[in-house]
Amino acid sequence: MTATYFRPVIAISLRYFYLLRGTPARWIPVFAWVAIDIVLWGFISKYLNSVGASSLNFVPTLLGAVLLFDFFTRVMHGVAGVFLEDVWSRNFLNLFASPLTIPQFLLGLVVTSTVTSLIGLMVMLVLATALFGLSFFVYGLMLVPFLLILFLFGVSLGICTCAMVLRLGPSAEWLVWPVPAVISPFAGVFYPISILPHWMQFVGKLLPVSYVFEGLRKIISGGTVPAASLILGGGLAVTYVLLACWLFKRVFRHAVRTGILARYSAESLS
Amino acid sequence: MPMDLPEAILSVRDLRKAYGDKIAVDRISFEVSRGQIVGLLGPNGAGKTTTISMILGVLQPDSGSIRVDGMDLATGRAQALGRTNFAAVYAPLPGNLTVQQNLRVFGLLYGVEELSERINTLIGQFDLEKFRNMKCGVLSSGEQTRVALAKAMINQPGLLLLDEPTASLDPVAAREIRARIRQFAVSGEGGVLWTTHNMVEVQDVCDRVLFLSHGKIMLEGDPKTLPEEHGQPTLEDLFVAVAREPLTQE
Numbered sequence: 001m002t003a004t005y006f007r008p009v010i011a012i013s014l015r016y017f018y019l020l021r022g023t024p025a026r027w028i029p030v031f032a033w034v035a036i037d038i039v040l041w042g043f044i045s046k047y048l049n050s051v052g053a054s055s056l057n058f059v060p061t062l063l064g065a066v067l068l069f070d071f072f073t074r075v076m077h078g079v080a081g082v083f084l085e086d087v088w089s090r091n092f093l094n095l096f097a098s099p100l101t102i103p104q105f106l107l108g109l110v111v112t113s114t115v116t117s118l119i120g121l122m123v124m125l126v127l128a129t130a131l132f133g134l135s136f137f138v139y140g141l142m143l144v145p146f147l148l149i150l151f152l153f154g155v156s157l158g159i160c161t162c163a164m165v166l167r168l169g170p171s172a173e174w175l176v177w178p179v180p181a182v183i184s185p186f187a188g189v190f191y192p193i194s195i196l197p198h199w200m201q202f203v204g205k206l207l208p209v210s211y212v213f214e215g216l217r218k219i220i221s222g223g224t225v226p227a228a229s230l231i232l233g234g235g236l237a238v239t240y241v242l243l244a245c246w247l248f249k250r251v252f253r254h255a256v257r258t259g260i261l262a263r264y265s266a267e268s269l270s
Numbered sequence: 271m272p273m274d275l276p277e278a279i280l281s282v283r284d285l286r287k288a289y290g291d292k293i294a295v296d297r298i299s300f301e302v303s304r305g306q307i308v309g310l311l312g313p314n315g316a317g318k319t320t321t322i323s324m325i326l327g328v329l330q331p332d333s334g335s336i337r338v339d340g341m342d343l344a345t346g347r348a349q350a351l352g353r354t355n356f357a358a359v360y361a362p363l364p365g366n367l368t369v370q371q372n373l374r375v376f377g378l379l380y381g382v383e384e385l386s387e388r389i390n391t392l393i394g395q396f397d398l399e400k401f402r403n404m405k406c407g408v409l410s411s412g413e414q415t416r417v418a419l420a421k422a423m424i425n426q427p428g429l430l431l432l433d434e435p436t437a438s439l440d441p442v443a444a445r446e447i448r449a450r451i452r453q454f455a456v457s458g459e460g461g462v463l464w465t466t467h468n469m470v471e472v473q474d475v476c477d478r479v480l481f482l483s484h485g486k487i488m489l490e491g492d493p494k495t496l497p498e499e500h501g502q503p504t505l506e507d508l509f510v511a512v513a514r515e516p517l518t519q520e
Binding site for chain 1: 319351358368378380
């Protein structure tokens with residue numbers, strides 16, 4: 001793999017950074033919503049600490065969970081958002097009539113989302129630490145695999161939603177944004193998944209992020225995270241990334257075969 | 271049909287595409303040579319854009335083959351598309367990027383060496399200096415066409431596909447664009463496949479035309495002599511006659 005291989009990858013990222021540089025409003029999804037979440041949940045956590053009889057500190061439990069879930073959301077929306085920019089500017093024909101390959105395109109989406117998500121994460125860390133005293137040392141080194149699992153699952157869902165928009169047409173973008181909200185009840189962001197009905201627990205165990213939030217609560221309660229649980233979460237996340245890439249490639253081939261790609265500017269496709 | 275022209279930059283063989291029962295392109299074969307401008311003419315729905323979409327790799331043919339500069343599009347997509355570029359009215363460049371930003375992004379996509387120098391050359395050639403830092407979306411249609419053509423030339427393509435490139439231009443701007451494309455072909459850099467409904471333009475720039483109707487090539491030849499060869503006063507009359515012929519036969 002030579003430096004030439006990465007030029008189209010850089011092109012995909014550069015295009016988005018040009019847009020960020022030229023349009024301040026595009027910075028809002030990068031950090032403003034996550035900042036609002038941190039402030040909101042920070043005060044909720046403080047309030048619960050002040051009224052609760054429990055010795056449980058809600059700041060690392062609730063606020064930490066919100067921060068990690070927002071990071072996952074940012075990654076997923078980041079991948080889908082870069083893709084949607086090309087939907088909105090009807091740029092698919094220009095993009096896919098170029099030598100750009102699907103792996104290069106997907107890598108471009110992921111690289112761009114990584115940068116914007118890390119910016120969002122930094123903003124959240126600063127706010128959570130400065131305003132609400134959230135210390136990430138409390139999670140120890142486990143924070144690294146936690147973030148990695150969240151990142152990989154965010155990437156996989158982001159690519160899946162891109163495939164969905166490519167298959168169903170531009171109007172399907174409205175199905176992209178609520179995906180993290182749909183996942184959150186099953187992922188046990190704020191509660192152990194053991195309190196869920198059996199069918200929801202089953203779904204939760206298929207979600208890599210649920211292992212992160214279970215692990216987070218274990219650490220806060222003084223326990224240790226079982227290595228098997230992290231390996232399972234990481235393994236699921238890697239599997240989903242591979243499946244998502246396979247799905248996108250399959251949908252792309254279908255779009256090329258049926259003419260969807262050539263006629264993509266239509267509002268909806270059947 | 272002249273199938274063995276020297277230095278074919280584009281070679282299309284038995285290309286077919288159907289959408290369900292409707293056959294959009296019906297086993298067409300043609301070639302475009304280096305230094306040649308070939309006009310692809312036909313009424314709406316004749317299969318011109320379907321043909322161009324297949325050559326651009328965004329639509330998969332049901333059968334047949336496409337070779338660009340000797341590279342098979344089906345097996346060497348990235349290599350073949352790296353030697354191709356296009357401009358079409360229905361594929362505007364992102365309006366939220368400036369002229370220079372668009373050229374840089376597409377230059378990277380096409381893996382252009384010494385990109386900054388290439389961008390400066392194209393900005394000079396297409397008289398875009400004063401629009402360099404303006405967003406493409408605020409440019410007039412004529413200016414946008416010039417930017418689209420600059421993008422189409424960014425990788426010094428062997429094959430240039432132009433789908434009605436002068437459709438939205440005034441006569442002066444259209445003449446300038448025709449002269450530039452003619453210059454590109456004459457320089458021997460590559461060949462051009464050009465679709466348009468403007469018959470005057472076709473006679474002015476095309477070395478050869480292909481009349482496409484109902485997905486088939488009905489006629490081909492020199493646009494300056496074709497009308498007389500087929501007993502029609504003008505190319506436009508020939509166009510109308512060819513476009514109607516299959517319908518009256520059915």
